[in-house]
Each structure stands twice: as structure tokens, then as C-alpha cells.
Amino acid sequence: MSNSASDVFKALGHPARVQFVKLLGEGEKCVCDLVESVDLGWSTVSRHLSVLKEAGIVTDEKRGLQVFYRLSLPCVSQFIACLELDGKTVQTDCACHSMET
Amino acid sequence: MSNSASDVFKALGHPARVQFVKLLGEGEKCVCDLVESVDLGWSTVSRHLSVLKEAGIVTDEKRGLQVFYRLSLPCVSQFIACLELDGKTVQTDCACHSMET
DNA sequence: GATTGATTTCGCGAATATGCGAAATAATCA
């Protein structure tokens, strides 16, 4: 009955949040970078990030004045790439839950 | 801007729909099977299935009186299994978009 | 200690999703 997978999916069910995960796939970013990448206000972006955080998809760390976000569920970023191959190709490999602490 | 990946995620962002995808991972099922697997009325289940269909995650086929659903995006079912390993294990492989027509 | 800069929280109205029962379809059978 308890379906934590659906919480992860729900958290990813918004274009801005997918966009953030894609960017974070390149490495950590501060909120300012993420705000720039999307046509939304700071408060809205912040809320989207907290949704991703609650779902366990990202973590944040405050350094100085800025807050940096990074992917904590790297397989999500790979799965997105996978979806965007759009039915054409057969797949490589999927490193769900890579072994970071 | 157009983020079809987020449409797939949004479609999966409900426990019943994840449940259906998991069952369909075992093979095709008629709507009656899916209704049984969940505590919701027929009309609700039917709507959930149409959400999955619109997102390209399942296809349906009518045979006689019954409608059968099957996964059209098998990697989704694998990704769910992957998520449910819950951070413990390193991953096998992810057959996104297997080569059915 | 007051100010500045980066980010989050709050409260709101508007849009969307959810679940239901009733009615509509569609295929089969008598």
C-alpha cells in the first residue's frame, strides 16, 4: 500500500523540477543558477527545490551566503536521459543508488 | 521547454498508477484485474489507466468484452524496482525502450 | 549592532487532480 516510488515520481512531475534534476546531473549548483535556468521567481524555485528534497532526490548544503543543491539519487538523472532517447535506442546501464554515503 | 519526461513522471505520481505499472510488469492484465488490486471504483481506475495511456506508458487492446493493458515503456517498471531497492544496492541494467515495435 | 545579499516561508487566488455514482458505449449472448 505505501508507495514511496510514487512520491519520487510526483516530485518529478513538473517541468521545472525535471530541469533542475538535469542540471544537477552535471554537478552541484547554487539556487541562483537554478533560478536562472527557468522562468520562475525565487520563491517558486525554492518551493520546487523543497519538493525535490522531501522526496529524497536532492540534498542541500549552505556554504556562506549560498545554498548548494546536489543530486542524491543519481539514477533519476539517468532515467530522464533514458526517457528522452524517445523510443529509439536500446539501453546502456542504470546506476541506481550509486555508492555515495 | 517542452518536457515530455515530466509528463511521464506526472503520470506515475499516484500510488494506484505505480501499482498498475508494477502489475503490468508481470504481463498484460485486464481492467478487472487492476481494479481488484486497488481500493478504488471502476470509473476511477479507468481514468488512471487513461492517464498512463496518454503518457505513453501503457497501451490497451480490446479483446471480446475485456480491455487488456500492457506496458509500452518497460524501463519504467525496472526503474520502480530500482527505486524500491531503497539505497542499498548498486544496479544491474536498465532496458529502457526495449525493441518492441 | 545595523545592513546587505541569498534564500525560504507564508498566504493568497487560480488551475489542476482525485474519487464517486450515474449514464453512455460496446461486444456478446439469448
Next chain:
DNA sequence: TGATTATTTCGCATATTCGCGAAATCAATC
């Protein structure tokens, strides 16, 4: 043809999500 079974569509009420601007935090600096 009319009844039966399986499923979908519709309309409604409730609940959740979205995006915004204003106000609140919080760390660094003056």
C-alpha cells in the same frame, strides 16, 4: 432485438498544486 457484462465518459465536490509578492531568516560584512 433485448439483456448482460466490461469498460469509459461525464459532472460534481473536495483536495492539492502552482506561481506570486511580501515578509521572515540567516550568514557575512560594515
